[in-house]
Amino acid sequence: MKKTERATEIHARLSRRYPEPEPALHWSDPWQLLVATALSAQCTDERVNKVTPIFFEKWPTIADAAGADVMEVEEVVRSTGFFRNKARNIKAAATRIMEVYSGEVPRSMAELITLGGVARKTASIVLANAFGINEGIAVDTHVKRLAFRMGLTAKTDPVQIEKDLMPLYPREQWGDINHYLVFFGREVCPARKPKCDICELNDICPKKGVK
DNA sequence: CTCCCGATAT
DNA sequence: ATATCAGGAG
Numbered sequence A: 001m002k003k004t005e006r007a008t009e010i011h012a013r014l015s016r017r018y019p020e021p022e023p024a025l026h027w028s029d030p031w032q033l034l035v036a037t038a039l040s041a042q043c044t045d046e047r048v049n050k051v052t053p054i055f056f057e058k059w060p061t062i063a064d065a066a067g068a069d070v071m072e073v074e075e076v077v078r079s080t081g082f083f084r085n086k087a088r089n090i091k092a093a094a095t096r097i098m099e100v101y102s103g104e105v106p107r108s109m110a111e112l113i114t115l116g117g118v119a120r121k122t123a124s125i126v127l128a129n130a131f132g133i134n135e136g137i138a139v140d141t142h143v144k145r146l147a148f149r150m151g152l153t154a155k156t157d158p159v160q161i162e163k164d165l166m167p168l169y170p171r172e173q174w175g176d177i178n179h180y181l182v183f184f185g186r187e188v189c190p191a192r193k194p195k196c197d198i199c200e201l202n203d204i205c206p207k208k209g210v211k
Numbered sequence B: 001c002t003c004c005c006g007a008t009a010t
Numbered sequence C: 001a002t003a004t005c006a007g008g009a010g
Helices: A003-017 A030-039 A045-058 A062-066 A070-080 A083-100 A120-131 A141-149 A158-168 A171-187
Strands: none
Touching: A003 A158, A003 A171, A030 A045, A030 A062, A030 A083, A030 A120, A045 A070, A062 A083, A070 A083, A120 A158, A120 A171, A141 A158, A141 A171
């Protein structure tokens, strides 16, 4: 089977498995999604969802976050790991949004990645889910692993993987394909023990039975 | 390439 | 004890 056919088939089958894609992160506006995604680096979304309600109760608005005491933010986000970087980045991002973007989360890749701690992955998530804009495909640990196992890329660098994936899908599917690969990766094809015996992509998987 | 870093599963 | 979890920066 050709790579393009396999890519299309993966989307078709997973779109049936996940009829209504929604991020597992809890959020109610673009800023909240930005913060939640920033906190999700090397951390489970479940853990992030325990932290964000406390964060947004303490600092409800972007202006509040911009004026927050970094040490207090560190305490709140500590359990998500990398807490010093994350606390500093969130405050810096909030400050820049207030000063440069009139207090509104910017709606383009070019602008979003000027915020500290925000690169293509986080920007793509915010653009796709909060604004319905598909400027890129978010490549996180799950997309990286699934794209490799399903033979959609041979690269290891997320930027290169994104370039391999983009031509395989029409732009309007870019947000969904991320969601599908993340959820399917979590539920069926995790890093350690892939469940090849119950996998509905088994027949088109180049690495079935292989680690 | 290294460093940031806590929580959880194996 | 070690690998992994919705990464990003120097």
